Amino acid sequence: MSLLELDGVKVHFPVKKGILFDRTVGHVHAVDGVSLKVEAGQTYGLVGESGCGKTTLGRAVLRLVDITEGEVVLDGTDLAKLPVEEMRRFRRRLQMVFQDPLGSLNPRQNIESILTEGMLAHDIGATQEERREKIKKILARVGLPGNALSRYPHEFSGGQRQRIGIARALVLEPDVIICDEPVSALDVSIQAQVINLLEELQEELGLTYVVIAHDLAVVRHISDVIGVMYLGALVEEAPSDALYAEPRHPYTRALMSAVPVPDPEVEDQRERILLAGDLPSPANPPTGCRFHTRCPWVQDTLCATDRPALADIGGGHRVACHYAAEIADGTLQRTSGAVVPAVPEQSTGVEKSERPEKAPENAEKTEKVPDNSEKSEKSGTAEKPEKAEKPEKAL
Ligand SMILES: Nc1ncnc2c1ncn2[C@@H]1O[C@H](COP(=O)(O)OP(=O)(O)O)[C@@H](O)[C@H]1O
Ligand code: SF4
Numbered sequence: 001m002s003l004l005e006l007d008g009v010k011v012h013f014p015v016k017k018g019i020l021f022d023r024t025v026g027h028v029h030a031v032d033g034v035s036l037k038v039e040a041g042q043t044y045g046l047v048g049e050s051g052c053g054k055t056t057l058g059r060a061v062l063r064l065v066d067i068t069e070g071e072v073v074l075d076g077t078d079l080a081k082l083p084v085e086e087m088r089r090f091r092r093r094l095q096m097v098f099q100d101p102l103g104s105l106n107p108r109q110n111i112e113s114i115l116t117e118g119m120l121a122h123d124i125g126a127t128q129e130e131r132r133e134k135i136k137k138i139l140a141r142v143g144l145p146g147n148a149l150s151r152y153p154h155e156f157s158g159g160q161r162q163r164i165g166i167a168r169a170l171v172l173e174p175d176v177i178i179c180d181e182p183v184s185a186l187d188v189s190i191q192a193q194v195i196n197l198l199e200e201l202q203e204e205l206g207l208t209y210v211v212i213a214h215d216l217a218v219v220r221h222i223s224d225v226i227g228v229m230y231l232g233a234l235v236e237e238a239p240s241d242a243l244y245a246e247p248r249h250p251y252t253r254a255l256m257s258a259v260p261v262p263d264p265e266v267e268d269q270r271e272r273i274l275l276a277g278d279l280p281s282p283a284n285p286p287t288g289c290r291f292h293t294r295c296p297w298v299q300d301t302l303c304a305t306d307r308p309a310l311a312d313i314g315g316g317h318r319v320a321c322h323y324a325a326e327i328a329d330g331t332l333q334r335t336s337g338a339v340v341p342a343v344p345e346q347s348t349g350v351e352k353s354e355r356p357e358k359a360p361e362n363a364e365k366t367e368k369v370p371d372n373s374e375k376s377e378k379s380g381t382a383e384k385p386e387k388a389e390k391p392e393k394a395l
């Protein structure tokens, strides 16, 4: 049995209308039947464009949102059915690292207080002295100085804040860490350092990861298996190498065509498949194959009427497309959708790849600890604007 197994997981959010009486007028099908397995010590990469339900799925695993249907089985226990108090104990084993490192750390708590919070909630350490020692060791391991303990989140750069987020998960000694877009708010040069750190920690501590990203380049090197999500469901899943060598689903092909290739000759020949239109609303998903409104290979039969199942095509490769075999052997030609030479500025309708292909080996040494808060604000330059979001509590 795999360490983490999801079976038919659905998360539907009610859409309410009315001021006095809240009427449910529909549902957002954020996650709509996801089944997958994550093996112990491995990394499952989950990719798909913004709004396809990745974060909701991650939150459902931790039961931070209500699961409408399906099972989330950790080490043989179905978390979806656990009473709240028992679930609280299980949360220690499942931790999340969030996309926005600053937004997920309480600005009024110093680092010691932020990291102690979860330890207290899970009765880790007999005294504060003991907890402090453990925190110091973990901060050192993630590359932060000992004096970080008494400092506040705003005194650190973006990359360092993400290291604090990772340390906050690690102090609880989890089995599984769900990293939700762990590097997408960071400067490109810092992204590789954080990915490298995650890989090293996995090797040392035998951690199991689910790494969520909108960018295939980010999950490529770190993932053993990759699942591609579209509008609440998996459309393709395969061991990382197989997915890159032979993407079978039209959506994966389009995503892949946006990833730059390091070989300049191949890069020159690369064509990008442009997807028409935006992601349809998960409140009103298309009938049949959810991708049929944008699929460059869409056919007159089946596509608009029958939802394809995620079928096993061998070698651990699963694809949800009625015509995957015909597209692969070339008997079906594209029916729509533009194909253009790969020019980096052009949009594919999916968010573009920003991370360099390979992490620099000496990357760890380049990130400096700021001396004071004023300087550190500047050192966190390339972050996205902060979200006006409540800081995440220790889970
Ligand atoms: N609490 C919520 N209530 C209603 N809709 C939500 C809620 N959270 C997310 N959604 C919707 O669910 C869909 C999936 O969102 P999300 O899981 O954040 O996608 P991703 O992480 O892939 O960008 C989006 O359409 C989003 O607007
Ligand atoms: S089932 Fe049809 S619409 Fe869906 S991906 Fe395959 S060819 Fe495209």
Ligand SMILES: [Mg+2]
Pocket (backbone or CB within 6 Å): 051, 054, 055, 056, 181
């Ligand atoms: Mg998200």
